[in-house]
Amino acid sequence: xxxxxxxxxxxxxxxxxxxxxxxxxxxxxxxxxxxxxxxxxxxxxxxxxxxxxxxxxxxxxxxxxxxxxxxxxxxxxxxxxxxxxxxxxxxxxxxxxxxxxxxxxxxxxxxxxxxxxxxxxxxxxxxxxxxxxxxxxxxxxxxxxxxxxxxxxxxxxxxxxxxxxxxxxxxxxxxxxxxxxxxxxxxxxxxxxxxxxxxxxxxxxxxxxxxxxxxxxxxxxxxxxxxxxxxxxxxxxxxxxxxxxxxxxxxxxxxxxxxxxxxxxxxxxxxxxxxxxxxxxxxxxxxxxxxxxxxxxxxxxxxxxxx
Amino acid sequence: xxxxxxxxxxxxxxxxxxxxxxxxxxxxxxxxxxxxxxxxxxxxxxxxxxxxxxxxxxxxxxxxxxxxxxxxxxxxxxxxxxxxxxxxxxxxxxxxxxxxxxxxxxxxxxxxxxxxxxxxxxxxxxxxxxxxxxxxxxxxxxxxxxxxxxxxxxxxxxxxxxxxxxxxxxxxxxxxxxxxxxxxxxxxxxxxxxxxxxxx
Numbered sequence: 001x002x003x004x005x006x007x008x009x010x011x012x013x014x015x016x017x018x019x020x021x022x023x024x025x026x027x028x029x030x031x032x033x034x035x036x037x038x039x040x041x042x043x044x045x046x047x048x049x050x051x052x053x054x055x056x057x058x059x060x061x062x063x064x065x066x067x068x069x070x071x072x073x074x075x076x077x078x079x080x081x082x083x084x085x086x087x088x089x090x091x092x093x094x095x096x097x098x099x100x101x102x103x104x105x106x107x108x109x110x111x112x113x114x115x116x117x118x119x120x121x122x123x124x125x126x127x128x129x130x131x132x133x134x135x136x137x138x139x140x141x142x143x144x145x146x147x148x149x150x151x152x153x154x155x156x157x158x159x160x161x162x163x164x165x166x167x168x169x170x171x172x173x174x175x176x177x178x179x180x181x182x183x184x185x186x187x188x189x190x191x192x193x194x195x196x197x198x199x200x201x202x203x204x205x206x207x208x209x210x211x212x213x214x215x216x217x218x219x220x221x222x223x224x225x226x227x228x229x230x231x232x233x234x235x236x237x238x239x240x241x242x243x244x245x246x247x248x249x250x251x252x253x254x255x256x257x258x259x260x261x262x263x264x265x266x267x268x269x270x271x272x273x274x275x276x277x278x279x280x281x282x283x284x285x286x287x288x289x290x291x292x293x294x295x296x297x298x299x300x301x302x303x304x305x306x307x
Numbered sequence: 308x309x310x311x312x313x314x315x316x317x318x319x320x321x322x323x324x325x326x327x328x329x330x331x332x333x334x335x336x337x338x339x340x341x342x343x344x345x346x347x348x349x350x351x352x353x354x355x356x357x358x359x360x361x362x363x364x365x366x367x368x369x370x371x372x373x374x375x376x377x378x379x380x381x382x383x384x385x386x387x388x389x390x391x392x393x394x395x396x397x398x399x400x401x402x403x404x405x406x407x408x409x410x411x412x413x414x415x416x417x418x419x420x421x422x423x424x425x426x427x428x429x430x431x432x433x434x435x436x437x438x439x440x441x442x443x444x445x446x447x448x449x450x451x452x453x454x455x456x457x458x459x460x461x462x463x464x465x466x467x468x469x470x471x472x473x474x475x476x477x478x479x480x481x482x483x484x485x486x487x488x489x490x491x492x493x494x495x496x497x498x499x500x501x502x503x504x505x506x507x
Contacts, residue, residue, distance in 0.1 A: 268449045268450075268451075268452035268453045268459065269445075269448040269449055269451075269452045269457065269459065269461070269462050269465045270460075270461050270462030270463075270465075271445050271446075271448065271449040271462060273449070281446060281449070282382075282442060282443075282446060285442045285445050285446065286438060286442050289433070289434050289435075289438055289441060289442065290435065290438065292433065293432050293433030293434060294432070
């Protein structure tokens with residue numbers, strides 16, 4: 001059975017919370033497929049120090065190292081027992097067969113990397129868009145994979161378990177340019193959004209929480225610009241932000257904490273500055289003009305009032 | 308249809324557009340008939356119907372044709388790597404140049420398209436028949452504001468500030484009250500538009 005060790009850097013614990021909410025399989029079901037060496041929120045008999053020492057001496061194999069949280073070498077900001085986060089990584093990154101960055105902080109540095117009081121905060125292999133993480137750009141574990149980034153703020157439990165299961169089953173994992181599993185991150189929240197018809201006909205939501213309207217034009221929705229299967233693999237298996245009438249915040253992308261005004265679409269002279277992935281601004285404006293002219297009557301009413 | 312025949316048909320279509328556009332603009336939409344256009348073209352009425360099924364269809368096609376033509380010219384300016392101010396000067400100049408070379412196109416817009424809305428009700432709603440021009444102007448305004456050169460505002464006031472003066476000038480020329488050609492007023496007008504739109 002493959003072993004799994006979960007360590008934390010600078011983190012709010014959100015990814016742990018999220019993964020503990022996993023269903024089909026639940027986190028505890030997952031532990032029948034892998035042997036958990038240590039998790040800071042779950043393990044109480046085992047001490048991290050002892051696990052690390054055993055791995056260091058080759059007495060314990062480390063198959064999957066999961067890192068949650070951003071990385072810093074500065075012990076004033078984060079350490080685990082007697083180790084600084086980077087000391088821990090120096091030991092474990094050489095031994096692990098796979099390394100998974102769980103969430104945006106371990107992947108990109110995310111919100112902790114914005115802190116001006118500590119310039120030494122980064123992700124495992126990236127710092128925001130650049131391959132300027134703690135581990136070298138060409139770093140690979142013994143499996144031949146770089147750090148596998150499962151991004152999100154937080155990570156979705158199913159994205160995490162699915163990736164771990166792919167490793168356990170020995171499947172090939174195709175990665176995108178940010179080293180995220182393609183199988184998950186080739187989708188956009190726009191794919192499967194129940195508001196797609198409103199998007200097509202450019203009928204906009206004016207308020208949050210309504211069933212009607214698209215949130216892209218006015219309310220800052222990043223669904224058409226973000227890589228994440230939020231409307232394919234639903235949250236808590238029932239919903240997603242856009243289904244509930246709330247804009248996608250683009251939390252799986254490196255620039256998530258770098259943007260401002262999350263609930264407002266950035267426009268210049270009334271025209272959106274950014275357009276959906278895959279289309280030119282010229283094409284988008286053309287199709288928008290046509291769609292706005294040719295009205296879909298059904299979409300102008302409250303859903304309850306439609307035939 | 309072979310490629311050559313198709314190209315020849317397209318060429319013929321363009322010729323019909325130019326002639327029809329001129330006649331419509333000179334005599335008015337309702338005072339111009341398909342036989343008038345056929346006669347001017349030196350072709351039979353039946354043959355003309357091979358190209359356009361009705362006068363209305365022809366009228367709409369002319370509008371789309373002019374929009375594509377002007378849109379293409381603005382696109383070239385949009386794609387140039389020059390300051391926003393210079394782009395305004397070029398757009399204004401290009402508009403009046405086309406107006407001088409092919410006055411029937413602009414006349415058509417003012418005296419047929421804007422004056423006979425009922426003809427264009429179906430198929431030319433909103434911006435449908437002038438899509439290319441509007442799209443290019445949207446791209447121009449968006450870029451100008453994004454670069455911080457133009458003042459942020461709603462689209463329509465900015466659009467009217469840019470296009471209104473151009474139409475006004477051509478209208479005055481049509482009324483024969485302008486002492487000079489619109490092209491000679493081009494830079495002065497462009498300066499006004501720039502000052503109205505520029506960021507503080």
